[in-house]
Amino acid sequence: MDFSWTSEQVELYERAVAFSRAKLPEETRTEQGLPRELWQRCGEFGFLGLPVPERHGGLGLDTLTTARVMEALGRGCADTGLVFSVGAHLFACVLPILESGDEEQKARYLPRLCSGEWVGANAISEPEAGSDVFALKTRAVREGDSYVLDGGKSYVTNGPSADVFLVYAVTNPAHGYMGLSAFLLERGTPGLSVGRPFEKMGLSTSPTSPIYLEGCRVPASARLGAEGHGAPLFKRSMQWERACLFAAYVGVMERVLEQTVDFARQRKQFKRPIGKNQAVSHRLADMKQRLEASRLLLYQACWRMDRGEEAVMEVSLAKLAISEAAVQCGLDAIQIHGGMGYMTETGIERVLRDAIPSTIFSGTSEIQRDIIASHLGL
Ligand SMILES: Cc1cc2nc3c(=O)[nH]c(=O)nc-3n(C[C@H](O)[C@H](O)[C@H](O)COP(=O)(O)OP(=O)(O)OC[C@H]3O[C@@H](n4cnc5c(N)ncnc54)[C@H](O)[C@@H]3O)c2cc1C
Structure with missing residues (x-):
């Protein structure tokens, strides 16, 4: 068993701690949600795409090195809200696109999300589906080449700032666990609205809000992965x-x-x-x-x-x-x-x-x- 890091891992960890200390200030809270300048700085270092291959705009790290660099970010940056927003964006939105997206989706989203141009969010929890996460009520009904989504999501990290939402909905209620599908919804899509940000006990610089879907029509190409694979x-x-x-x-x-x-x-x-x-x-x-x-x-x-x-x-x-x-x-x-x-x-x-x-x-x-x-x- 070998517990040592390579010299490249040591150098990257130290650089990540130093960058986070120097460039990511204590706490920056804005009315608009995530401060875009700080977000772009996170992108410049590579925090927003740690395990994403370089050809898609990331650093191409393995899981262990990704964890070690996230550790560096948590150690160096005293604004844990910002760190949490980075993690939610990367692991619950960017990674699913990397692992399940088609070439068009990867080309459209990954470079923007990794560079800090865009913010990503993940929306699954609902008022009636928290720990019982697959008891979703949000429906996505296929109509020709589109899906129409109706429902709502309760706590969406980065919701107030997000440019793209990874939304889970029921496509086939009879199929239970295999009846859910995932969709990529862009901000501004008619029928998608973002609710008022919550005031929270902590992580106050990481904005959280509900989102609502009313007759929200998206092309079938917005589905991430196969139908039923959500x-x-x-x-x-x-x-x-x-x-x-x-x-x-x-x-x-x-x-x-x-x-x-x-x-x-x-x-x-x-x-x-x-x-x-x-x-x-x-x-x-x-x-x-x-x-x-x-x-x-x-x-x-x-x-x-x-x-x-x-x-x-x-x-x-x-x-x-x-x-x-x-x-x-x-x-x-x-x-x-x-x-x-x-x-x-x-x-x-x-x-x-x-x-x-x-x-x-x-x-x-x-x-x-x-x-x-x-x-x-x-
Ligand atoms: C800061 C923050 C950010 C979040 N960001 C997101 C996000 O980006 N996207 C998203 O979709 N969701 C997000 N969530 C929602 C989060 O995933 C849920 O809050 C969580 O899954 C718990 O669901 P719930 O709040 O409905 O609690 P409930 O499921 O109602 O649970 C209430 C209590 O009952 C307990 N309980 C429930 N079922 C059982 C059981 N079977 N056995 C024993 N105990 C049980 C729970 O452990 C808990 O203590 C966020 C939440 C927080 C606090």
Whole structure:
């Protein structure tokens, strides 16, 4: 077993951390959603197309290196909302186009989405279909050379800014799991409207909104993949997202741990650094242990994906470990920073607010435990 990185991987990781620190500022919130200038900067580095082949505008990285660069982005960029938007765009919109798109779709969308000219979004969740994600009500009815879509999607990351939406709809209700199809809908398509952005507890720079579809007619060429193949396509995109998007939270935990260790060495009470108290140093040791354990689960899952394995359980193990460690990391960092940790100006409490949704999106912790249990034969 070899745990070492190649010199190219080391160089890329270090360059990605340095770029994120220097060029992606703390938090930029605009009324219009994602700041386009920052988005284009993400595209310039290559974050928006990490595993996409170079001929389509990406960096052509394997899964493990993609995860490592997402980790660098999470470590270097203190704006976790922006990082989350990058991950949702890349793993739940760009990747499905790469893996299931025809040549025309790839040529139209991939270069624009990888360069930062366009923003992508993924729209599956509905008011009645959250964890029970395949209980969709949105319908796509074939009429000659078109499909007409009707329905609505509840939480669409990047919705307020997106130029292209990957929308899942029922094409054949009698076929259950194999009755869903995926469609690429461009902003401005008649019948597609974007609702008001939600105010959220965290990830506030990542805009989220509902979208509505009313008699939304698209040509049959807007379908991504074969009719009835929407569910496997979505499951595959979740594999990517649960692995590589969550790599960013590994980077966040590393940054927060470094910051908290520094604080524990400098902050003095009772005439000595607070880190000299075992109650504090053991909390930091536990933070480190959770970080490294979840990191190893992540690397193992990505390594298996690179070997062509489905790695469904391994990816769920990694997602579960990282998201729950990230929430605990936020709580621990606040506790060690004391009153300062609770004040918004230090940015520490934001770590917790940005971590909490990670146990909900891409499948909740309960759903990840269900997947793991089913692989144990339960
Ligand atoms: C910040 C954020 C961004 C998001 N972005 C997107 C996006 O871009 N596109 C998109 O389509 N969706 C998105 N979502 C939606 C997300 O995927 C759903 O919120 C998630 O799948 C859970 O669905 P729900 O909110 O309806 O909760 P529910 O499914 O109603 O679950 C509520 C609670 O019940 C539990 N529960 C449900 N079923 C079971 C069960 N069988 N066993 C045990 N417990 C169960 C859940 O674990 C949870 O604790 C986003 C959500 C958030 C918070």
